[in-house]
Amino acid sequence: MDFGPYLMLAMLEGAVLAAVLALMASGLSLVFGVMRVVNVAHGEFYMLGAVVAWAVTTLLGAGPVLNFVAALIVAPLVVGAMAAAADMVILKRLNYDPERTIVATIGLLYILQQLTLMTYGADARPVVAPFNERIALPWVEWGDKGLSFYFPWGLSTTSYKLFVIAAAVVLIAALKLFMAKTRAGLIMRATQGDREMATAFGVPVERVYALVFGGGAALAALAGVLIVPIQQAHYLMGGDALLLSFIVVIIGGLGSLSGTIVAAILIGLSDGIISVFFTPTLAKMIATLAVALVLVFRPQGLFGGTSR
Amino acid sequence: MSRRDLTLHLGLVAVLFLLHFILPAYHHGVLARIMVMAVYAIGYNIAFGYTGLLSLGHAMFFGAGLYGMGLAGLHYGVPAFPAFLIGTACGAALAFVVGLLALRTEGVSFMIVTLMxxxxxxxxxxxxxxxxHGDDGxxxxxxxxxxxxxxxxxEGTRYLVAWVLFSGALLGSLWLIRQPFGRVLIALRENEERARLLGYDTKRRKLAALVISGAVSAASGAAYAALFGYVGATFAGVQYSIFALLWVLLGGAGTVLGPFVGTLFMFYLIDLATGLTDAYMLIAGVALVGLTLFAPQGIVGELRRRFWKDLP
Amino acid sequence: MTETSKKTPAGTVRGPSRRQALKTLAVGGTAAATLPLWARYAGAQTGEPIRIGFAKHATGIGASYGRWYDRVSQAAVKKINAEGGVNGRPLELVTEDDGTDPKRCAELMEKFANQSKCDLAFGTLFSHVVIGAAPRAAELKLPYFVVSEGHHVASGMLNRWTLQPGITDVKSQVKAMAPFVHDTLGKKVTMIFPDYAFGYDHRDNFTAAIKALGGDVVAQIAIPPTETSFTKYFPKIPRETEVIYHVMIGPGVLTFVKEMGEFFGPSRPEIFGFIDSLEAVNLSSPGLEFLEGTYFWEGMPRYLQPDAPGYVKAYRDAVGLDANGASVTDANDVSTAAHMFGCWETLHVIKAGMEACNYSGIADRQALIEAVEQMSDMPAGPDHPQGAKRFNGKTHQVFGPQYISKVEGGKLSVVHTASIEDTLYPDEVDYTKMSF
Incomplete structure (x- = not known):
């Protein structure tokens, strides 16, 4: 394939990854921002989103579109409720001590993963996309007769992949609006700013925390539902997604939502583009090392201001 | 060092030696492996338990020892003991480099940087x-x-070599924390700011602690390669970093006996659980959550809190 | 008394060497004097079951395989026992989860040998697990029968106690595919494979084989095993490619095949894949329609072929496979048909080996290995439903026919069978010269 179309294809693939990553990482970022909790089990909420989507579509059996819409509603609610419960039963009692919560969420990770294995099983299972037309994409070329359009071999995407990108944009815009304009968003930001002050002003911090933890998990679950028609649900799918989200949240500056989104786009696109130039394992090595060094030499992230 | 402490730890060493003669074959083999892995946990405990460095990357130090020893033997025909030293040195060197970079961060960032x-x-x-030899090993x-x-x-040599290594690591760590250096490490864990104000070069001491920790972990890895004969990439994966954390937490972070107790307990828990359920890692998860909730000090830590106030 | 006899088998292995170790370490004669003197193993009672330690991938990345390996092994044991067992003794599987983890599997070897008193160990697919466990098996002098298809046994990497008599290795499989790909599909091949040892076996052996025939591998695309999206790799496929050769493994396989279809759209080259890319995946999954008319290697046909002999039907019934190669109780529970037959055949080889050496107990473990090493041709039949086999006692590896199937009407139909001769290659090791 020619270089131009190849790069475009890689960027398109990168954009799908970026979209899903942005959703998932904003959940992680929200939880860290408001609660100062590093949620290692976040990847499992993503996995559960995909698994619940499979369960909903299988149980409902109402045709691809209706199934998918139902999954989009049910999965975040179920997973969010589970996470809120975990917050109230476990994290609250640890008093949100940073190190102990990390250990507890590692435990939660294993519990969720293994329970999924025991119930859902070890297979990767597919969910039918609500629509999935292959769209061949044109490319322009400057030839003898000036500009000409043609359809390069292999340059294509699917309508569903475009939908994922659009859906993520809409959802994230909604999240930003929610945080900026609503009273609930204000309360969350207030709690993030100063927990004790918020308590003093009568903010029910415990309830806010449960909601934030549940909400963060719901965002991961939504990402899981969106990806499952492309990737299938598998009980080990959370691990790599978690690592990528961590990278995104760090690069974006811990706890900064806008930074997270920019970083997700950066990481997603570069993942696609790097694969054009490097062998994939080497690419992953370089990317991981680069992120670690960012954290070492610029702990506030590439886009963050001073760390709070 | 109080006589009571010394008696307790020497006692454990002696009991482990006596067990060599009386344990049935299976448990004899298991205990040899547990002692080797407990050395890894002892190494982790020096960084996490005593110095307060929560690392999620110690598998790389274990792996450095494993591969340093194994590759020296495989490619260059180095005999066991020099190869063991090479492996240990690899871990120390890696820990030095990683420490130079990662110790610029702290807390959550340190954890993530080591993970990466x-x-x-x-x-x-x-x-x-x-x-x-990649993933195949x-x-x-x-x-x-x-x-x-x-x-x-x-089997017999293996057990005794593992015993020698374990005894060295256990008594060595007991000695270390009784030294002024060890006491500074604990001070760093408790309040780094104060230690700095008292005039200690905290950064250098943390680096030294990480290098010791890395070397001990690598010694465990090198011993594993020598005693059990297999070297593979799974040992350098995230899971083995988490195992070290789990064992130390379970046994009691910041106690000399904790790493051994945690490793022993976890092995038998999983060994029994595989008979009950396929999803035996579920037990590990429940143990982690339960520990943070009910026994944040771990088994030995709880004993110390309740019965033996000055247990090291 | 019972206590002593429980401890004995390992004691026979361990006692003397411990003493030796003690001497050198200069621990002292008094300690040595306290060593218990283990009684010799008395030999099993007639009628007592022969215990087979089965290391199963129940969790971890190999879990889909483990489930079917388990079912096939249970079925084989049931059949063997119904036919009178081995020398009148029934077989009994002692199943433990190895977590698809080499360390755990090595621990299981100890458990099988010393704790659950197994006569031998059996199982596991993933190469790194086998390589991790095999040294322990040899040290414990425990016969270890693997069903892995890895080339690690025949390459000489392992030891006298490890054998692979029930499934062919990847080197012979790949070699046997080259003539068909070259003659029927095309001469310029692009290979897509996982970026780890299993993939490299495919890469190296197939490239060599196709070059020997005068064809060419125009690109080799390695994909990391943890990858979840594949489209970005496909542009690396050169335009001149006539055949794509793909083999992927792990939870991303369905995505891989689906995205390959989306990438090519209506203008695809010929496609030849190893069924590993779709083991345990339903061929009627959404997105796989484009596979129509493509070819797959199969270790054993997944779909019931019209000309299948009676013993194949009997095997499938015993395992509980429907005509589509899925479980009879759940049409979506698709089997790993191309590999799992190896468990069935291995257990039958164990039975034949035990009968040949008149196996009576743990003391005969070495005799069992020697008996299996003596085996050569094994006819197709109820014991070897995949086809006739030829065992090479020197390399501890079995050779057998390979099947190439075409997707027609959403099902796999066998179009070519590679003979045993196509799969042979020169010996790389002679295990029989190694000591026990």
Missing amino acids: FSQVAYLALLYFGAFT FVVPDASRTLMGLSLSD
Whole structure:
């Protein structure tokens, strides 16, 4: 394939990854921002989103579109409720001590993963996309007769992949609006700013925390539902997604939502583009090392201001 | 060092030696492995338990020892003991480099940076598969598994070598924390700011602690390669970093006996659980959550809190 | 008394060497004097079951395989026992989860040998697990029968106690595919494979084989095993490619095949894949329609072929496979048909080996290995439903026919069978010269 179309294809693939990553990482970022909790089990909420989507579509059996819409509603609610419960039963009692919560969420990770294995099983299972037309994409070329359009071999995407990108944009815009304009968003930001002050002003911090933890998990679950028609649900799918989200949240500056989104786009696109130039394992090595060094030499992230 | 402490730890060493003669074969083999892995946990405990460095990347140090020993034997025919030293040195060197960089961060960032360095090390093992044999791993040649004419694959030799290594690590860590250096480490864990104000070069001491921790972890890895004969990339994966954390927490972070108790307890828990359920890692998860909730000090830590106030 | 006899088998292995170790370490004669003197193993009672330690991938990345390996092994044991067992003794599987983890599997070897008193160990697919466990098996002098298809046994990497008599290795499989790909599909091949040892076996052996025939591998695309999206790799496929050769493994396989279809759209080259890319995946999954008319290697046909002999039907019934190669109780529970037959055949080889050496107990473990090493041709039949086999006692590896199937009407139909001769290659090791 020619270089131009190849790069475009890689960027398109990168954009799908970026979209899903942005959703998932904003959940992680929200939880860290408001609660100062590093949620290692976040990847499992993503996995559960995909698994619940499979369960909903299988149980409902109402045709691809209706199934998918139902999954989009049910999965975040179920997973969010589970996470809120975990917050109230476990994290609250640890008093949100940073190190102990990390250990507890590692435990939660294993519990969720293994329970999924025991119930859902070890297979990767597919969910039918609500629509999935292959769209061949044109490319322009400057030839003898000036500009000409043609359809390069292999340059294509699917309508569903475009939908994922659009859906993520809409959802994230909604999240930003929610945080900026609503009273609930204000309360969350207030709690993030100063927990004790918020308590003093009568903010029910415990309830806010449960909601934030549940909400963060719901965002991961939504990402899981969106990806499952492309990737299938598998009980080990959370691990790599978690690592990528961590990278995104760090690069974006811990706890900064806008930074997270920019970083997700950066990481997603570069993942696609790097694969054009490097062998994939080497690419992953370089990317991981680069992120670690960012954290070492610029702990506030590439886009963050001073760390709070 | 109080006589009571010394008696307790020497007592454990003696009991483990006596068990060599009376344990049935299966538990004899298991205990040899547990002692080797407990050395890894002891190494982790020096960083996490005593110095307060929560690392999620110690598998790279264990892996450095494992591969340093194994590759020296495989490619260059180095005999067991020099290869063991090479492995240990690899871990110390890696810990030095990682420490120089990672210790610029602290807390959550330190945890994530170590996790990522470890991930890079793991990927490097796969990427340089022509030399490391990638994910398949390799079997350590018999020539590098012979110590003073004794085959380390022999059950009896294996147990005694593991016992010597474990005893050294256990008593060494007891000695270390009784030194002024060890006391400064604990001061760092409790309140780094104050230690700095008292005039200690905290950064250098943390680096030294990490290098010791890395070297001990690597010694465990090198011993594993020599005693059990297999070197593979899974040992350098994230899971083995988490195992070290789990064992230390379970046994009691910041106690000398904790790492051994945690490793022992977890092994038998999983060994029994595999008989009950396929999803035996579920038990590990429940243990982690339960510990943070009900016994944040771990088994030995709880004993210390309740019965033995000055247990090291 | 019972206590002593429980401890004995390992004691026979361990006692003397411990003493030797002690001497050298200069621990002292008094300690040595306290060593218990283990009684010799008395030999099993007639009628007592022969215990087979089965290391199963129940969790971890190999879990889909483990489930079917388990079912096939249970079925084989049931059949063997119904036919009178081995020398009148029934077989009994002692199943433990190895977590698809080499360390755990090595621990299981100890458990099988010393704790659950198994006569031998059996199982596991993933190469790194086998390589991790095999040294322990040899040290414990425990016969270890693997069903892995890895080339690690025949490459000489392992030891005298490890054998692979029930499934062919990847080197012979790949070699046997080259003539068909070259003659029928095309001469310029692009290979897509996982970026780890299993993939490299495919890469190296197939490239060599196709070059020997005068064809060419125009690109080799390695994909990391943890990858979840594949489209970005496909542009690396050169335009001149006539055949794509793909083999992927792990939870991302369905995505891989689906995205390959989306990438090519209506203008695809010929596609030849190893069924590993779709083991345990339903061929009627959404997105796989484009596979129509493509070819797959199969270790054993997944779909019931019209000309299948009676013993194949009997095997499938015993395992509980429907005509589509899925479980009879759940049409979506698709089997790993191309690999799992190896468990069935291995257990039958164990039975034949035990009968040949008149196996009576743990003391005969070495005799069992020697008996299996003596085996050569094994006819197709109820014991070897995949086809006739030829065992090479020197390399501890079995050779057998390979099947190439075409997707027609959403099902796999066998179009070519590679003979045993196509799969042979020169010996790389002689295990029989190694000591026990």
